[in-house]
Amino acid sequence: MSQADFGSPREAARAFTPKLSAFVDDTLNPCVWSDPTLSLRDRSLVTVAALIAGGHLDELPSHLRRAVTNGVTHALTQDICYPTVVVASCNLLPVRMQAGATYDE
Numbered sequence: 457m458s459q460a461d462f463g464s465p466r467e468a469a470r471a472f473t474p475k476l477s478a479f480v481d482d483t484l485n486p487c488v489w490s491d492p493t494l495s496l497r498d499r500s501l502v503t504v505a506a507l508i509a510g511g512h513l514d515e516l517p518s519h520l521r522r523a524v525t526n527g528v529t530h531a532l533t534q535d536i537c538y539p540t541v542v543v544a545s546c547n548l549l550p551v552r553m554q555a556g557a558t559y560d561e
Contacts, residue, residue, distance in 0.1 A: 466518065496526040504528070505536050509544035 470477040489499065500523035507516050523533065 497528055500526040500528050501536060505540045508540045
């Protein structure tokens with residue numbers, strides 16, 4: 457068994473699930489990133505926002521680096537963080553409402 461590089465989530469996953477990693481690297485990523493519907497810059501913005509909203513923080517650094525390569529500035533990344541976090545946290549409203557209702561019982 458090969459040694460996993462746990463300093464890199466991608467390399468750790470690749471060592472543990474090589475077939476899935478090969479599919480992601482060879483099929484999924486090229487398909488997603490070569491679609492001409494969105495520019496690479498816009499695709500990076502959407503990806504970074506989705507990762508933030510979903511709490512996928514392990515994947516965020518590699519996609520932030522890719523976003524910079526694709527023309528996304530540090531300032532623009534900062535600008536998308538705030539509304540993304542605010543909108544993503546709206547799904548917590550029912551939890552807060554349930555907690556409040558429970559305390560009111």
